[in-house]
Amino acid sequence: MQDNPQSYGTVSRLFHWLMAAMFAFMSVSAYLFTVDDEYFSLMPYHKATGFFLAVLVVLRLLWALKNAARRPHGSLIVKLGHAALYALMIAVPFIGLIRQYGGGRGPLEIGGVTVFPAAPEKIQWMSELGNHWHGLLGWALFALVAGHILMAVVHQLKGEKILNRMAGPR
Template sequence: MRNKYTGLQIGIHWLVFLLVIVAYCAMEFRGFFPRSARPTINMIHVSCGIAILVLMVTRLLLRLKYPAPPITPKPKAMMTGMAHLGHLVIYLLFIALPLIGLVMMYSRGNDWYAFGLGMPHAAEANFERVDWLKSWHVTLANLGYVVIGLHALAALLHHYFWKDNTLLRMMPKKRT
């Protein structure tokens, strides 16, 4: 039995990590740019979101095909249950966030772009729906900070405190 995730799973994990950083930074730092840059910054955010959605669904399908390698030494059942719950939250969050964002952008009824391409939009704006979706998108995005922090903390605790191979299973291979 293998002791690491597949190279594709590892690559997707770290690519999603980078895309999440870019998506969050685009929104957090947009105020530092002139208003004329907003469409580009929004496009970067939306493009990252779409890429995250595609990669998270791909990662979920890969997880079904290639189960997680075992943690050694084997953790207690409660820790395993918490890990499963944490991963479920991560998958739900980073699939739901982009989906909500896409429906929100579509419902605005005006031009919007992803990857430099014009995207479809509703013939007529539904601002009530947009406001409701935006509030959920912002709330879940803020929750994302907590989830990401707990995920990173758990990985570090596994590595440095419990001294198991949890973190090492997701690290890229060392070049020889």
């Protein structure tokens, strides 16, 4: 269940693959918003997924910190890459939530349940922060994830069996 120097444990793997699927949906839906207005019907799902990602990334970070001494070891560049991934995985959904709260978009509702209310009136700095940074950092996260995947494949092809740490047998 816990991580060890050879591989990631069940909880880390669950966080990784669940969040990977959710971020894939977020990237596809964000792209579709730019293609045609009809895809804005996906917005409630995009927002709900973003909210759950915000919760999961905090839980994942706490789990990673708890398992830090037991995790597979990586080079400084790997650690910096993972730190950048975590920074963006935290920043992107939370900036989206800030925009939702203060951007005049109404309360965040998931399945008819109000998760948090909207600000009584639009808060300009929250709206501007979200409008400028949420999408920009989202695409930066997408690029970083693409690099993460590419490097995992490169290391695997070099015979380092890196994919087994997150996907292989325990």
